Amino acid sequence: MTFVVKPKIHHPQLPLNELGLTRRDYEGAVSTLCAGCGHDSVSAAIVQACAELSLPPHRFAKISGIGCSSKTPSYFLNKSHGFNSVHGRMPSVATGANLANRDLVCVGVSGDGDSASIGLGQFAHIVRRRINMLYLVDNNGTYGLTKGQFSATNDKGSTSKKGAPNLYEPIDLISMALQIGASFVARSFSGDRGQLVPLIKAGLRHHGMAFIDVISPCVAFNNHEGSTKSYEFIREHGQNVIETDYVASHAEITADYEEGSRENVDMPDGSVLQLYKVDADYDPHDRVGALNYVQRRQQEGEVVTGLLYVDPDATDCHEILGTVQRPLSELEEVDLCPGNDALQSINASLR
Amino acid sequence: MKVTYNDFVIRFANVNGSGSASANGMFAKALFRMGVPTATRNIFPSNIQGLPTWFEVRLNENGYLGRREGVDIMVAMNAETIVEDIASVVPGGYLLYDNTKPLAKTLVREDINEIGIPIAALMLPEFSDPKQRSLFKNITYLGALAGLLNIEFDVITGMVATQYKGKDALIAPNIRALEVGRDYALKYLDGPLPLQVRRSDAVGDRIMIEGNAAAALGSLYGGATVCAWYPITPSTSVAEAFEKYGNQLRVDADTGEKKFAYLQAEDELSAIGVVIGAAWNGARAFTATSGPGLSLMSEFLGLAYFAEIPAVLWDIQRSGPSTGMPTRTQQGDLVSAAYASHGDTRHPLLFPATPKECFEFGADSLDLADRLQTPIIVLSDLELGMNDSLSEPLVWDDARKYDRGKVLDAKALDELDVFGRYLDVDGDGIGYRTLPGTHPEKGAFFTRGTSRDEFARYTESPDAYERNMERLLVKWDTAKKLVPAAEVHATDKRVGVIFYGTTALPMPEAMDRLSEEGITLDTCRIRAFPFGEEIIDFVNNHELVFVVEQNRDAQMRTLLINEGDFDPSKFVAILYFGGLSISADTIQQQISDYYKENKLPRLTEVSS
Numbered sequence: 025m026t027f028v029v030k031p032k033i034h035h036p037q038l039p040l041n042e043l044g045l046t047r048r049d050y051e052g053a054v055s056t057l058c059a060g061c062g063h064d065s066v067s068a069a070i071v072q073a074c075a076e077l078s079l080p081p082h083r084f085a086k087i088s089g090i091g092c093s094s095k096t097p098s099y100f101l102n103k104s105h106g107f108n109s110v111h112g113r114m115p116s117v118a119t120g121a122n123l124a125n126r127d128l129v130c131v132g133v134s135g136d137g138d139s140a141s142i143g144l145g146q147f148a149h150i151v152r153r154r155i156n157m158l159y160l161v162d163n164n165g166t167y168g169l170t171k172g173q174f175s176a177t178n179d180k181g182s183t184s185k186k187g188a189p190n191l192y193e194p195i196d197l198i199s200m201a202l203q204i205g206a207s208f209v210a211r212s213f214s215g216d217r218g219q220l221v222p223l224i225k226a227g228l229r230h231h232g233m234a235f236i237d238v239i240s241p242c243v244a245f246n247n248h249e250g251s252t253k254s255y256e257f258i259r260e261h262g263q264n265v266i267e268t269d270y271v272a273s274h275a276e277i278t279a280d281y282e283e284g285s286r287e288n289v290d291m292p293d294g295s296v297l298q299l300y301k302v303d304a305d306y307d308p309h310d311r312v313g314a315l316n317y318v319q320r321r322q323q324e325g326e327v328v329t330g331l332l333y334v335d336p337d338a339t340d341c342h343e344i345l346g347t348v349q350r351p352l353s354e355l356e357e358v359d360l361c362p363g364n365d366a367l368q369s370i371n372a373s374l375r
Numbered sequence: 376m377k378v379t380y381n382d383f384v385i386r387f388a389n390v391n392g393s394g395s396a397s398a399n400g401m402f403a404k405a406l407f408r409m410g411v412p413t414a415t416r417n418i419f420p421s422n423i424q425g426l427p428t429w430f431e432v433r434l435n436e437n438g439y440l441g442r443r444e445g446v447d448i449m450v451a452m453n454a455e456t457i458v459e460d461i462a463s464v465v466p467g468g469y470l471l472y473d474n475t476k477p478l479a480k481t482l483v484r485e486d487i488n489e490i491g492i493p494i495a496a497l498m499l500p501e502f503s504d505p506k507q508r509s510l511f512k513n514i515t516y517l518g519a520l521a522g523l524l525n526i527e528f529d530v531i532t533g534m535v536a537t538q539y540k541g542k543d544a545l546i547a548p549n550i551r552a553l554e555v556g557r558d559y560a561l562k563y564l565d566g567p568l569p570l571q572v573r574r575s576d577a578v579g580d581r582i583m584i585e586g587n588a589a590a591a592l593g594s595l596y597g598g599a600t601v602c603a604w605y606p607i608t609p610s611t612s613v614a615e616a617f618e619k620y621g622n623q624l625r626v627d628a629d630t631g632e633k634k635f636a637y638l639q640a641e642d643e644l645s646a647i648g649v650v651i652g653a654a655w656n657g658a659r660a661f662t663a664t665s666g667p668g669l670s671l672m673s674e675f676l677g678l679a680y681f682a683e684i685p686a687v688l689w690d691i692q693r694s695g696p697s698t699g700m701p702t703r704t705q706q707g708d709l710v711s712a713a714y715a716s717h718g719d720t721r722h723p724l725l726f727p728a729t730p731k732e733c734f735e736f737g738a739d740s741l742d743l744a745d746r747l748q749t750p751i752i753v754l755s756d757l758e759l760g761m762n763d764s765l766s767e768p769l770v771w772d773d774a775r776k777y778d779r780g781k782v783l784d785a786k787a788l789d790e791l792d793v794f795g796r797y798l799d800v801d802g803d804g805i806g807y808r809t810l811p812g813t814h815p816e817k818g819a820f821f822t823r824g825t826s827r828d829e830f831a832r833y834t835e836s837p838d839a840y841e842r843n844m845e846r847l848l849v850k851w852d853t854a855k856k857l858v859p860a861a862e863v864h865a866t867d868k869r870v871g872v873i874f875y876g877t878t879a880l881p882m883p884e885a886m887d888r889l890s891e892e893g894i895t896l897d898t899c900r901i902r903a904f905p906f907g908e909e910i911i912d913f914v915n916n917h918e919l920v921f922v923v924e925q926n927r928d929a930q931m932r933t934l935l936i937n938e939g940d941f942d943p944s945k946f947v948a949i950l951y952f953g954g955l956s957i958s959a960d961t962i963q964q965q966i967s968d969y970y971k972e973n974k975l976p977r978l979t980e981v982s983s
Contacts (some may be wrong), residue, residue, distance in 0.1 A: 082815045085656055096832075098821045104810035108823040109648070110678050115643040116603075120652025121662065121811070123636040128656070146648070149641040151789045182572055216712050348632040352600035353657030353810065356779055359634055360598040362624040364771040370592065370620075371768040374582035375408075 025368035042078035050075045052102040060186050062214030062240030063162045067099045069217055070131070070160075073224035074101065085121045085128045089114040089143060092164035092166055092169055092242075093135030112143025115159075119341070122155045125351040126342050129228060130157035137167050140176040140195045147197065151204045151233055156340035158227040159235045161197055162214070172245035176281075183250035196322065198332065201235040202315045207338030208234035209314070210268075210331045213258050214241065214333075223331060225270035231292045233339035239327065258276035258327060265317070266330040269298040279335035289336050299331060308334055376569050381436040381577075383413045383447040385520075388460045389513075390453050392424030398513035401538070402520060403763065405530045406434050407583050410575040414440040414880075415763045420610070420957065427456045429668035436577055441881025444960040446572060450516055457482065463898060469568065471516065471523075490564055492519050497555050502548065511552040518556025525567040527574070528557065570814060582730075584766050586759035587663075589730035590689055591616035592769065593737015594661050595624065595635075598777045599687070601660035603638045603649035605668065608701050610691035613663035614639075638669040643668035647675040647688065651810045652787045654685045655822060657810040659741045659777075661687035666695045666708050666715075669715065669752075676750050677716025678824040680847075683797070683806070685744035685780070687750075692756040694954045703954030704757035704878055709930035712752045713904055722853050724904040725753045728879040730766035732902075733759065738775075739859065745780035747854050748805060756925075758877040758956040781807045788817040796820045796831040797843060804849030850907060858903035861910050865897040870975070871917035872949075872966070873910075875901040875931060877956055878923050884959035885966070893977030894970055896921070904934060911939055921966055923949040925957050 050071040055064050063130035070101035084104035089109035097106040109117045118132040139147045139161050165178040176195045183189050201209045208230040212220040227234035228360045239258050241247045288299040307313050314333045320327045389395035406413045414433045418424035445465040451457050451472045464470055466486040474491025498508040521528055532550050539545040560566040590613050604614035618637045625634040640646040646662045653660035669690050679686050692708050694700035697911050712724055727733045740751045797806045809818035820831035828839045874882055879900050899913040914920055922932040929948035936943050949965045951957040
């Protein structure tokens with residue numbers, strides 16, 4: 025494998041964001057994944073979302089586990105540090121990274137093997153802890169790097185490339201996230217950039233745990249007839265329950281949707297999340313309702329996508345722990361060391 | 376009557392959860408406050424309530440604080456263990472028991488002194504509440520011991536007043552129970568006994584503290600801001616003490632916000648992951664665990680070794696393997712800690728022997744982790760971690776600065792032409808790292824556990840992989856000069872003895888006793904791994920070296936042979952692994968036996 029450096033020449037007509045940067049400033053190394061891999065579309069969506077939000081490209085902490093999905097943080101935001109850690113353990117590393125420096129935007133990328141099998145415990149507990157981060161799962165229902173074994177999100181009855189059916193019940197990370205306390209839960213499809221980019225933008229701006237399950241077909245091992253995570257299957261069975269648009273605080277709201285189906289959600293930083301309900305009965309602020317809706321549709325063979333739940337007033341782990349506003353990583357001796365006088369008082373109390 | 380002062384071992388046999396810990400703790404503290412060097416050992420079951428538990432107190436004017444075999448006074452308050460408890464008393468020793476029910480004839484020993492006190496009967500007229508009667512039994516025997524051993528009564532009543540401050544209603548009945556016991560001892564028994572306590576100044580300005588609390592304080596003073604952990608005996612109190620002291624000493628006075636993050640993780644895998652994530656992102660972070668946790672953390676330790684991320688792990692060792700004896704002490708994790716994880720890995724280890732050293736290593740380990748950019752494992756044990764031990768007072772040098780190691784800030788990056796995360800610029804095997812978010816254009820790199828070149832670029836080049844692994848050995852050599860040096864006392868003797876951690880406690884007593892037999896040894900207390908020059912020299916300079924440790928497989932001996940490439944026959948293993956702490960008697964006997972069996976010359980023989 026070689027390391028390919030992309031040429032740094034920008035097309036003169038690439039639009040500049042508020043920082044005077046183009047989308048190219050948010051890119052990473054050339055992907056080594058298969059041509060057509062859904063994961064590359066997710067990386068591209070992250071690049072677009074970060075560029076459009078005008079976030080400083082070096083102020084991210086990118087964390088991943090192990091697997092195809094977990095390679096992707098080197099394919100976006102190469103001005104930020106990334107950490108390709110241990111299989112299934114991205115959540116703990118991300119927790120530490122976020123505890124150390126709350127000012128960096130924490131993006132965790134994981135896969136279905138990484139988060140639903142070996143890392144299911146860590147997934148559940150980081151959601152409980154409400155780490156302020158964007159947690160993306162590139163969900164393809166298969167183990168790509170080890171050549172096509174079923175993963176735990178693979179639907180029962182879905183077949184492998186060779187035709188063997190999956191015999192076990194699937195784990196639905198969306199339902200789990202809803203149940204355990206994620207304050208932003210969405211599902212999308214790597215092939216639907218129009219839906220995915222606004223969701224990522226909203227997730228990045230969300231204060232608290234933002235979880236997005238992205239169905240991302242594996243062209244090598246899980247894109248055949250009989251697979252329920254193929255491009256074709258998702259295009260046929262995907263059901264967008266709520267369309268999302270993310271509007272920065274000062275931008276004019278221009279989208280034109282039928283009155284009554286539109287809802288503006290004010291985000292803590294002053295920006296606005298615009299929701300357009302496709303199903304008028306759906307309430308994205310009702311955690312239990314969302315859970316029921318997702319499961320019922322799933323029973324009917326539909327894959328519900330869009331923003332499924334959001335709590336704009338959510339708290340994060342730092343608020344739960346009551347930590348200082350300054351990043352812990354920036355505290356120095358004067359902040360941290362109580363000094364010898366205090367120690368002598370402790371000695372005295374131990375006599 | 377010949378009276379022996381300030382030199383005995385007393386053991387309390389109780390039922391777990393019966394409230395005895397508080398009374399026993401006060402007993403030990405009273406002796407300490409009378410200025411007598413005191414060592415405590417809590418021998419407890421993995422149980423909340425109902426199983427047998429023992430509390431042993433040794434006082435010794437010479438300051439021998441290690442365990443000594445034989446019980447001089449047994450306070451037998453547990454019917455279930457009374458047979459073995461009576462058997463453990465030395466001939467001429469004392470058995471204190473509740474004779475409300477008389478002792479079975481089969482249990483009577485002619486060679487020890489029985490002291491029967493009708494504790495249950497004494498409680499009846501004093502306390503109407505059955506629960507109180509049961510709880511105050513402990514306080515009553517404490518009062519009786521004050522009378523029998525001549526402990527200053529004011530010292531004990533003073534402690535009762537402090538302990539129940541704010542719950543004043545409890546003070547009077549506690550003091551009453553103490554008086555009932557003491558009065559009975561003075562009125563009906565031949566108190567005080569020939570074993571007595573008297574005020575001394577041998578404690579000096581020393582303090583009584585658990586090693587785990589000292590470790591937490593050291594971590595706090597050393598600037599740890601993230602503590603992630605999972606409950607496991609005997610390490611839990613490290614994390615809990617960190618939180619306690621953090622809440623006292625690390626809270627912003629204006630906002631009430633905490634300058635530390637304290638996180639109980641879902642398991643040990645997560646705890647070490649949080650530590651590594653935090654350290655990667657620039658915070659000083661540590662975890663505390665025991666053997667089973669160390670096993671679970673091994674994969675992450677390999678990643679941190681290879682990716683070169685600082686981390687501090689306190690392993691408060693207990694008896695293994697598996698769950699082993701979770702509430703008993705051992706030095707059984709040396710090999711698994713030294714080489715934790717897959718592939719070629721080696722981790723620096725620190726071996727604290729006293730609470731003061733726990734404090735110092737708490738801070739030093741954070742400096743070392745940052746300097747060496749690698750996990751540092753501190754191997755304490757239950758004996759040191761969970762027992763109140765006499766310790767020199769803790770001291771912090773206010774001029775001390777944290778050593779954050781080689782970290783490039785934005786200015787340094789601006790001045791740099793080429794940045795390679797894994798370039799060995801200084802020849803010490805340690806590259807320069809950058810923290811996330813430092814610079815808009817320079818210094819970002821991708822951390823990975825897979826092979827990469829000097830510029831952190833992914834590669835599977837065999838040469839690049841080997842270059843990197845060789846550089847890590849250069850770093851290992853650098854570590855030898857940075858870790859705490861061994862304490863060596865050598866005067867050209869032909870035989871030496873190596874020990875470490877809590878094995879140091881009974882060592883002075885064992886050495887003194889051996890010296891009386893004409894066996895004198897040079898000593899080397901190892902304080903860290905990898906081994907510095909002074910340790911290699913010590914082994915080379917002696918014909919024979921005893922290695923004293925608390926595990927079955929002579930793990931330090933293994934490390935010495937493996938790392939020093941020494942002839943194994945040079946080392947004689949002196950081992951104890953029964954779960955109590957190693958005693959002076961064990962060390963003396965095994966070394967003495969070796970001398971006998973191998974007809975080694977003794978001082979007296981040489982000179983005659």
